[in-house]
Each structure stands twice: as C-alpha cells, then as structure tokens.
Amino acid sequence: MIIEVQLEGDDTARRYRVAREDGEVCLRRLDDDGDGETVCLDWRTPEPRVYSLLIEGKSYDVHIDENSADEEVLEVHLLSRVIRSRASDARKRRIVKDGAGPDGPVQIVAPMPGRVVKILTAEGTAVTRGDGIIVLEAMKMENELKAPRDGIVVSVLVEEGQGVEGGTLLATIE
Amino acid sequence: MAKIKRILVANRGEIAVRIIRACRDLGIEAVAVYSDADREALHVRYASRAYRLGPAPAADSYLRIDRLLEIAAESGADAVHPGYGFLAENADFARAAVAAGLTFIGPAPEVMESVGDKNRARQIALAAGAPTVPGSPEPVEDADTARSIAAELGYPVMLKAVAGGGGKGMRRVDDPADIESSLRSASSEANSAFGDGRVYIEKAILNPRHVEIQILCDEHGNRIHLGERECSLQRRHQKVVEESPSPILSDDLRERMGVAALAIAAQAGYSNAGTVEFLLDEQRDFYFIEVNARLQVEHAVTEMVTGIDLVAAQIAVAEGQPLPWRQEDISLKGAAIECRIYAEDPANGFSPCPGLVEGLRVPGGPGIRDDSALYEGYDVPIYYDPMISKLVAWGHDRSTALARMRRALQEYKVVGIATTIPLFQRIIEDPAFIAGDFDTGYLDELLQDGVLGPDHDRHDEIDDVAAIAAALHTFLREEARAFQIHNGSRSPWKLAGRNSGLRDFSR
Numbered sequence: 001m002i003i004e005v006q007l008e009g010d011d012t013a014r015r016y017r018v019a020r021e022d023g024e025v026c027l028r029r030l031d032d033d034g035d036g037e038t039v040c041l042d043w044r045t046p047e048p049r050v051y052s053l054l055i056e057g058k059s060y061d062v063h064i065d066e067n068s069a070d071e072e073v074l075e076v077h078l079l080s081r082v083i084r085s086r087a088s089d090a091r092k093r094r095i096v097k098d099g100a101g102p103d104g105p106v107q108i109v110a111p112m113p114g115r116v117v118k119i120l121t122a123e124g125t126a127v128t129r130g131d132g133i134i135v136l137e138a139m140k141m142e143n144e145l146k147a148p149r150d151g152i153v154v155s156v157l158v159e160e161g162q163g164v165e166g167g168t169l170l171a172t173i174e
Numbered sequence: 175m176a177k178i179k180r181i182l183v184a185n186r187g188e189i190a191v192r193i194i195r196a197c198r199d200l201g202i203e204a205v206a207v208y209s210d211a212d213r214e215a216l217h218v219r220y221a222s223r224a225y226r227l228g229p230a231p232a233a234d235s236y237l238r239i240d241r242l243l244e245i246a247a248e249s250g251a252d253a254v255h256p257g258y259g260f261l262a263e264n265a266d267f268a269r270a271a272v273a274a275g276l277t278f279i280g281p282a283p284e285v286m287e288s289v290g291d292k293n294r295a296r297q298i299a300l301a302a303g304a305p306t307v308p309g310s311p312e313p314v315e316d317a318d319t320a321r322s323i324a325a326e327l328g329y330p331v332m333l334k335a336v337a338g339g340g341g342k343g344m345r346r347v348d349d350p351a352d353i354e355s356s357l358r359s360a361s362s363e364a365n366s367a368f369g370d371g372r373v374y375i376e377k378a379i380l381n382p383r384h385v386e387i388q389i390l391c392d393e394h395g396n397r398i399h400l401g402e403r404e405c406s407l408q409r410r411h412q413k414v415v416e417e418s419p420s421p422i423l424s425d426d427l428r429e430r431m432g433v434a435a436l437a438i439a440a441q442a443g444y445s446n447a448g449t450v451e452f453l454l455d456e457q458r459d460f461y462f463i464e465v466n467a468r469l470q471v472e473h474a475v476t477e478m479v480t481g482i483d484l485v486a487a488q489i490a491v492a493e494g495q496p497l498p499w500r501q502e503d504i505s506l507k508g509a510a511i512e513c514r515i516y517a518e519d520p521a522n523g524f525s526p527c528p529g530l531v532e533g534l535r536v537p538g539g540p541g542i543r544d545d546s547a548l549y550e551g552y553d554v555p556i557y558y559d560p561m562i563s564k565l566v567a568w569g570h571d572r573s574t575a576l577a578r579m580r581r582a583l584q585e586y587k588v589v590g591i592a593t594t595i596p597l598f599q600r601i602i603e604d605p606a607f608i609a610g611d612f613d614t615g616y617l618d619e620l621l622q623d624g625v626l627g628p629d630h631d632r633h634d635e636i637d638d639v640a641a642i643a644a645a646l647h648t649f650l651r652e653e654a655r656a657f658q659i660h661n662g663s664r665s666p667w668k669l670a671g672r673n674s675g676l677r678d679f680s681r
Contacts, residue, residue: 001652003645007637014641018649027645043646048533049589051643062643063533063589074647075521075592076640080584080599081633082521083640087648 002030002090007083015090069143105154108133108145108171110164117142119160125153127173134158134170147173178202178253178277178493182246183221184267185257186236188547188563189469190217193255196485205249207242209235211555216547223249230557236260239267243274253277253492255485259559262468263290279492281446281467289442289465292336293374299462302441304434307453307461309376317354323375324353330378333357335364335371341411342367346378379461381613382453384408385420386466387435388476390487391445392497399432400480401506403449403472406614407601409524414617415601416472417511418479421572421610422458431460432501438462447473447488471514471564474545478510478568509572511579513601515546515563517554519592520625528554533589537582541568541575544586554591562593572610576602597625 006013015030026040042054053060060078067073076083118135121127127147134145134156147153151173158170180203183193190206194217197204206221211230218224225245227235235241237260246254254271256279261267268283280286289295293313299306308327313336314320324331324347333356335343343364345356357373365371388400404420405413419428435450442465449466473484482499491497518524534550546563548554554562567582569575580602586595604620606612 001649003648005641005644005648007641009632010637014645016642016645018645020653025646025649027642027649041642041646047535047587047589050533050587051646053639053643053646055639055642060639060643061587062639063587064643064647065589065592071651072648074644076643077587077596078640078643079636080580080596080603081636081640082596083637084521085640085644087644089648089652092652 003087004090005085005087007085069145106148106151106173107169108147108173110136110145110168110170114143114164116158116160116162116164116170119156119158120144121153121156121171123153123156127151127153133173136164136170145170149173176252176277176493178489180205180223180249180251180253181279181489182207182242182249182251182254182276183217183257184236184242184254185260185262186212186215186217186547186558188545188561189257189259189471190215191220191547192545193257193485194220196483196489199483200486200489202489205245205251207236207245209557211557214552216549216552225249230555232260232557236558239264239270242267243270243276246271246274246276251276253279253489255279255488256468258468258471263466265290277492279446279488281444281448285443285445286467289444289448289467292334292338292464295442295465296462298441299438302434302437304438304462305460307376307379307463310374313372313374314357317357320357320375321350321353324350327375327377330380332376332378333360333373334376335360335368335373337368337370337372338364343373344411379453379455381456381615382406383420383422383613384413384451385423385431385454385460386449386451386470387431388470388473388484389435389439389444389448389450390482390484390491390497391439391448392491393445393494394496396497396500397436397439397444398497398499398501398504399435400476400482400484400504402428402431403475405472406612407607407617408614409617409621411614413472413514415511415513415598415607416475417509417572417575418475419506419509422454427458427460434460434462438465446491447484471561472512474543474564474566475510475512478543478566479506479508480504481507508568508570509575510566510568511572511575512564512566513579513583513598514561514594515565515586515588515598516594517560517562517591518594520594520597521592524594526556526560527592528556528560529591530554531588531590533587535585535587537565537585539578539581539585541578542566542582543568548588562588565598576608600625 001018003016003018004013017028024040026038028038044052049063051062063077065075072086072088074085074087114136117137120132128150129147131147132144136143154174155172181197182205183190194204204221206218206224207227208218209227209230227241254276256262265283265287268278271278296306310323330346330348333345343360345360347356361371361373383406385402387402391397402420403416403418405416407415438450449470451463452460453463454460517527519527531552536544543566548562567575567579569578583599601607
C-alpha cells in the first residue's frame with residue numbers, strides 16, 4: 001500500500017510503501033528525501049488511539065485524532081507538539097483522480113449536528129474531488145464538506161440557515 | 175456551634191468533585207445534584223446521595239433555587255456549598271438557604287450583596303483606607319460629565335460597566351474626541367450583557383498585573399490572608415494560568431497588600447473564604463478592583479503553598495469554629511502553578527469541543543495534582559462551562575514547579591476531544607513567562623500569531639515520527655477495512671471495534 005502523508009506547512013507530501021512482512025508492518029520512504037531503507041516498526045496500541053513506537057531505541061508515545069468529518073485529516077500529538085496532516089492511501093486517491101471510482105451516487109452526510117451556513121454548489125454543478133459542497137457550522141466551528149470524488153451534484157436537500165441532525169443527508173453527487 | 179453532617183453541593187463538574195472530596199475527608203455526607211445531562215457525571219457517583227434537578231440547560235437545573243431547596247429538605251442536608259459559578263454569588267440563593275434553616279458555606283447574604291456591587295465595594299475599600307483606582311464616584315450619564323472627569327483623571331481612561339465582568343462593557347479611551355462614542359457603545363454592550371447600562375470612569379492602569387489576595391475570616395472577627403495568586407496570564411480577560419507566589423511580589427509588598435485586603439474584609443464584615451483582587455501598575459503600586467465572595471477556581475495553588483485545605487476551612491468557619499491559625503502561622507512554602515484545561519480547540523479559535531473522552535491518562539508523580547471530573551468514557555456535555563480539569567504543579571521553587579508542569583502536560587493524554595493542553599505547552603516554554611515578565615495583555619499578544627506560534631519550530635525528528643505514525647495509522651485503517659469487506663459485514667472484527675481488532679492483528 002502506498003500512503004501519502006502531507007504535513008501541514010510542508011511543500012510536498014511524503015510517500016511511504018507500507019506492507020506486512022511476516023506479520024510486521026514495514027515501511028519504506030519513497031520520495032527523494034527518504035533514504036529508501038525499509039524499516040519494520042515496533043508498534044503497539046496500548047490505549048485507544050495511542051501508538052507506542054520504538055524506533056532505533058527511541059520511544060515515542062503518539063496519539064492520533066482523526067477529524068470526525070474527514071478521516072484523512074489527522075492531528076498527531078507527539079512530545080508536546082500537535083502536527084496536523086492529511087494521510088491517504090495513494091491508490092484510492094488515484095482511482096478517484098482518474099474518475100474510475102465506483103459509479104454509484106455519493107451521499108454528503110452531516111458528520112455532526114449543526115447548521116448549514118453556506119451552500120457552495122448548486123444542483124447540476126460539476127465538481128471535482130475536494131471541491132467544497134456545503135459549509136456546516138457545528139459548535140461555533142465551520143466545517144467545509146467536500147466532494148469525495150468527481151461528479152455532478154444531483155441534489156441539495158437543505159437550505160442555508162437550516163439546522164440539521166448528525167447523519168442528515170445533505171446532498172448527493174453522481 | 176453546630177457540626178455539619180450533610181452538605182448539599184449545589185454545583186457540578188470538577189468543583190463539585192473537589193467539594194465532595196473535602197466532605198469525604200471530613201466524614202461529612204455529600205449530597206450531589208444533577209441535570210439530565212449529568213446523570214453519569216463523576217460528582218453524582220462520588221457523592222453519598224444524589225438527586226435529579228431537571229433538564230440539561232442550567233436555567234432548568236443548576237440555577238433552580240426552588241429545586242435546590244426542595245432537594246436540601248428531602249435529603250436532610252444541613253448545609254449548602256455553592257462552589258463557583260452558577261449561584262455561588264447569588265445573594266438571593268444564600269438568603270433563601272439561610273431562611274430554609276440551612277448553613278450557607280460562604281459569607282452572609284448581605285455582605286455578598288454589598289461586595290458584589292462594584293460601586294459599594296469601592297466605597298468599602300475607600301473607607302478601609304485601601305488604594306483604589308482613581309475614578310468617578312458615581313456612574314456617568316452624559317459625555318460632557320465624562321469628558322470633564324476624564325480630563326481631571328488624565329488620559330487614557332477606562333469606561334467600565336457597573337454590573338460588569340469578563341471585559342464586557344469595558345472601553346479604553348485615549349482621546350477626548352472618542353469619549354462620546356465609547357460611552358455609548360460601552361453602555362449598550364453593558365445593557366445587553368447585564369441588563370444594566372450604567373458605566374463609570376476610571377483612570378486606565380497601563381500594562382497592569384492582576385494579583386489577588388486569598389483571605390480567610392471566621393465569625394469571631396479573626397482574619398488572616400493566605401498570600402497572593404498571580405493571575406496576569408489571561409486570554410480575553412479570562413484567567414488561564416495562575417500561580418502562587420507571584421514572581422514579582424516582595425515580602426514587603428505582600429504584607430502591604432495582605433493588610434489592605436484584610437482591612438477591606440473587616441470593613442465589609444466579611445466571613446468565610448474570599449478573594450480581594452488588585453491591579454498592580456508598572457511602579458508596583460496596587461489598586462483594589464473587587465472582592466470575590468466565594469471559593470475561586472485557582473484556590474488550589476494557595477492550598478499547595480500553604481498546606482491548608484480551603485474547602486475544609488470554609489466548612490469549619492461555617493460551623494462557627496474559630497480559625498485555628500494566626501497570621502504568623504501562615505507562610506508560603508515553595509511555588510505552585512495551575513493550568514485551567516478546557517474542552518476547547520486552541521487551533522480552531524478556541525471553539526468548544528464537547529464529546530466523548532475515548533481515552534484518558536492523567537499525569538501523576540511528585541508535586542502534581544489534577545482536580546478534574548473526567549473519566550474514560552465520559553461524554554463532556556455541551557451545556558456548561560468547558561473547563562474539564564485544573565492541573566496543578568508544586569515545587570520547592572518556581573522553576574521546579576514549571577519543570578513538573580511541563581512534564582505533567584506531556585503525560586496528560588485526553589483522547590477523543592480537543593483540549594487546551596497544547597496552549598499550555600506553548601506558554602510553559604515561553605521565555606517571558608518563564609522569566610515572570612508578563613502583564614494582563616501579554617497572552618493575547620502572544621497568541622496573535624496563532625496558538626502554536628510562528629516558531630512552533632519544525633523539528634525534523636518529530637516530523638519524521640509524526641509522518642510515520644500517520645502512515646501507520648492510515649495503513650492499519652485501510653487494512654482493517656479491506657479485512658472487513660473481505661469477510662462480510664458480520665465480521666466479528668467490525669463488532670469488536672477497530673482498535674481491539676488491530677491489536678490482535680499486530681501479533
């Protein structure tokens with residue numbers, strides 16, 4: 001599996017080949033900055049969302065929060081620092097980029113209760129992956145819900161200003 | 175002198191837990207109250223009795239004086255502790271509790287009322303001979319009066335709401351031309367925030383520090399102070415970090431401020447624990463600002479340096495016991511610092527982040543105290559103050575306390591919700607903070623370039639490990655997903671949840 005990790009503030013993403021080798025998770029950095037060596041990780045998940053990593057004798061206690069609206073957006077907490085990143089399976093990303101993803105309709109669902117602040121695309125608009133569809137305000141924070149793949153916005157089921165429950169279907173892309 | 179046997183704790187969250195702990199230490203039964211949002215809260219489970227108040231909104235539960243008194247009667251409580259927030263400084267509640275035959279653990283209702291009114295409190299301070307900020311004795315009605323008072327005081331001046339607090343209805347005016355518009359906007363802001371548009375004028379204290387004195391008074395005229403708390407580190411007029419002693423107070427200044435605080439307490443007829451707040455200007459001259467007629471959030475730093483349990487002391491005073499200490503018995507030992515940890519996302523404009531605490535690891539070890547109501551599996555409700563923990567570190571000197579706090583912040587893991595822990599990690603590394611060189615405006619300035627700062631220095635090793643962890647996390651998620659799809663939706667992995675599934679997977 002090729003995983004791309006874009007750290008906030010970095011110009012380019014890091015690319016890793018990650019695979020199981022004899023049950024261990026082994027990882028090799030593919031981009032120019034890496035030295036191309038394969039490293040097998042000594043890792044445990046002793047607590048929910050917490051990874052204990054031992055790398056070359058050094059111990060790192062890492063906790064990772066996934067964004068509730070977008071699982072690829074990660075907050076990595078490590079040694080008093082919070083590093084924001086986007087990490088994704090490059091293959092999945094390529095499928096979507098090529099427009100060769102699954103053809104069924106994709107539903108945009110409210111990830112949490114909130115209020116629709118803005119509708120960014122009208123019905124019938126063609127969108128590409130990553131385009132903002134709807135801005136949802138929840139707990140005083142605005143979240144832009146994005147198109148998970150290319151397509152046409154075939155329906156928008158809410159209005160600006162409307163309050164919605166978590167799980168409410170907001171729009172459909174085909 | 176009636177021994178208190180059962181205390182109704184008219185509060186929730188970490189302060190309710192704090193009070194219940196004192197009750198348990200003293201062999202007193204604690205009666206908890208809860209809203210529908212708090213049935214599973216720790217304070218309910220730590221209390222010996224617990225009663226439902228009403229629906230989740232505070233107005234339907236923790237602010238219902240009638241329900242609290244019903245529950246007091248039903249539970250057989252003989253005293254009530256209001257904590258802080260909610261009804262803690264509501265004289266009507268104190269009066270109603272006393273009328274119902276309860277011992278109110280706090281000052282007398284009429285004293286609470288007089289010190290709670292800014293103008294009356296100022297008169298009390300003046301009568302006690304304590305220095306106050308020069309200003310208008312009465313609220314100002316029109317711009318002309320305001321302008322002439324301001325000219326006498328000298329610019330800059332502050333316009334402040336009579337009913338004010340938290341920076342609302344407050345304006346700094348540097349120029350006579352701005353008086354009229356500032357007066358209008360301060361007054362209308364005060365009116366909408368407090369239902370009282372009256373505004374008065376004070377001379378502005380430039381780059382002030384906020385230093386307050388903890389007082390403890392019994393009902394027999396004995397009064398002592400327990401030193402100061404430095405509370406200058408504030409975000410938008412809200413205290414964020416507090417410590418005792420203040421890094422800038424000399425013994426002589428502490429003595430003078432303590433004497434002034436006790437003179438005000440004597441003048442007001444104050445009993446029980448309270449706090450007298452002062453501003454310090456750049457010449458280290460101090461000015462009275464207000465009395466807080468209750469226990470304060472930051473009381474724990476005083477407890478750490480004096481060794482006195484303030485809640486236990488409050489209960490003893492309410493029972494009518496004389497203070498067991500004289501002023502000369504009190505000394506500040508070492509240094510203590512407190513971080514108010516909130517369920518707020520500092521990276522997102524401090525928006526509140528209630529929700530499920532999926533994982534929790536609380537720091538411990540030498541000198542660390544965590545006053546909190548969190549547990550793993552706790553769902554932080556959206557209805558109340560987002561403060562979830564007060565983390566306190568003590569050391570034999572300030573630098574040891576700071577080192578312990580730095581270590582404790584690193585140990586503290588709250589998984590599932592955002593907290594302000596990263597903010598404190600920034601503050602604790604800040605050179606001006608470490609040097610003790612900050613005023614009440616310092617933190618807001620520091621945060622202008624974002625909570626993590628511009629030189630939240632990129633660190634190659636940390637970046638590398640973070641990226642590896644992110645890659646590992648993503649790999650495991652996708653692997654588990656493929657496994658689930660492959661094995662159909664009835665897979666026990668899916669039922670068992672991702673993490674436990676992964677753990678087995680790794681072996």
